[in-house]
Amino acid sequence: MTVAPCGSRGRLLVTGAAEVLTCAAGAADLIGRVPGGSVLIEDGRIVAVGSLGAVAADVVVDAGGGVVMPGFVDCHTHVVFGGSRVDEYAARCAGSEPPPGVPIGIVGTMTATRPLDARALADASAPRLREMLAHGTTTVESKTGYGLARGAEIAMLEANRLLADEVGIDIVATYLGAHALPPGAGRAAYVDEVIATIPEVAERRLATFCDVYCDDGYFTLDESRRILEAGLAHGLRPKVHLDAYSHTGAAGLATELGATTVDHLNHTAATEIEALAAAGVIGVVMPLLDFAAQHPHPVHARTLADAGLRIALATDICPGCYTASMQVVIQHACRSGGLSVAQAIRASTFDAAAATGCADRVGSLEAGKQADLLILDTDRHEDLAYRIGHNAVRIVVRQGRVVV
Ligand SMILES: [Zn+2]
CATH class of the missing domain: 3.20.20.140 (Metal-dependent hydrolases)
Structure with missing residues (x-):
């Protein structure tokens, strides 16, 4: 798993995910699951989410086949x-x-x-x-x-x-x-x-x-x-x-x-x-x-x-x-x-x-929102419920920076 240095700014691409959960407002499945999706971040904000293909970025974070989801x-x-x-x-x-x-x-x-x-x-x-x-x-x-x-x-x-x-x-x-x-x-x-x-x-x-x-x-x-x-x-x-x-x-x-x-x-x-x-x-x-x-x-x-x-x-x-x-x-x-x-x-x-009165800013992975996201150590979001007591969070990105 490649990790961006703390404090890195510019364009950051999170890729290599088994699935991205956008949790966006209108998601029919409630979690907006995109198999293999990516998240592009610029200056702490999300620019694009989904199946992005080849995208130029200053820093690439490889999700290592894990789940990517909102903080x-x-x-x-x-x-x-x-x-x-x-x-x-x-x-x-x-x-x-x-x-x-x-x-x-x-x-x-x-x-x-x-x-x-x-x-x-x-x-x-x-x-x-x-x-x-x-x-x-x-x-x-x-x-x-x-x-x-x-x-x-x-x-x-x-x-x-x-x-x-x-x-x-x-x-x-x-x-x-x-x-x-x-x-x-x-x-x-x-x-x-x-x-x-x-x-x-x-x-x-x-x-x-x-x-x-x-x-x-x-x-x-x-x-x-x-x-x-x-x-x-x-x-x-x-x-x-x-x-x-x-x-x-x-x-x-x-x-x-x-x-x-x-x-x-x-x-x-x-x-x-x-x-x-x-x-x-x-x-x-x-x-x-x-x-x-x-x-x-x-x-x-x-x-x-x-x-x-x-x-x-x-x-x-x-x-x-x-x-x-x-x-x-x-x-x-x-x-x-x-x-x-x-x-x-x-x-x-x-x-x-x-x-919390801040759904316009956080809570989902959507263009324009603050880039707060998690990379989990599993390829199945269902593991969040299944692996009792386990901390599945391997990486935390807040405002586009890796903080954990
Ligand atoms: Zn209380």
Whole structure:
């Protein structure tokens, strides 16, 4: 396999693939499979994809008979945080309560995150993002929600900017001040604080989306509405964590406000799924969160897809679901969630890019798009679902440069 030197620019040709998956918008097979295709890249952008024949290029990357496909888009993560919850996880694996004093839940992570400034948060989170890149993820949505106070939430957003530059990965930020109620805070006062933080987030362009955790024990439907409407008023597009542990009715709010995504959906009613589908809202499914949390009511992705809902997959990497691999997500989505391999790949690329508001830029191999692509060590894309736990990514190209 010939590899282009890091930093090479000019015309770069990726050829010698067993198959190229474009995952383009109108692909009838969902993944746009082209046997033996090539990808031509110039100045970091895709110029042409398909059966290109002989093409002049400054650098040729031989895919060595592997699969070439778009970089994964991980459209729901909490990758920026301080501390570890391994003690809590290990105790729950043993079926016992965590010992006294170990960090538990969102508030446990908040305690470890709040003292860290943006620099320290970036240092703590960079290894996770590098691991994600090595597993083929080139675009990451990253939520706040472990500061749970204005200054600490802003520091999390500033850390995203440092990480995007230093790791070399695209990050789309989401302000999730309403992730949980911090201990000791009055409900109304904290909701007011979340809303009061939104203008600074918007003015400094620190986030694209505003998200709310609407569920039993978190934020009510009325509180969620106030926060999401305040975000919209400042140009932050809505996303909603909903119905993970109870039925909230927030699907109706998401439909009404034109949310980009609804995430979790464990207890969302069939009629609500139909309305979300009709409104063009994307459902984000995170099978490894259901696995790690041993969720009593795991989401069945195929049921949602059969109801017409556009599905995107994500790791939900966070202190309670510590995974960097969209490939393992695909493996679970196929066998536990009933998706076909093609459905799962599309939900991890083009549809995940739409869930992140950047389908015009990444998520598929199409002329004009950013040249983010993977070369796999297999000639069959189905191996992404079949080879459980294996990292099939051998080369990652981001913005036309080999970065892994
Ligand atoms: Zn989440």
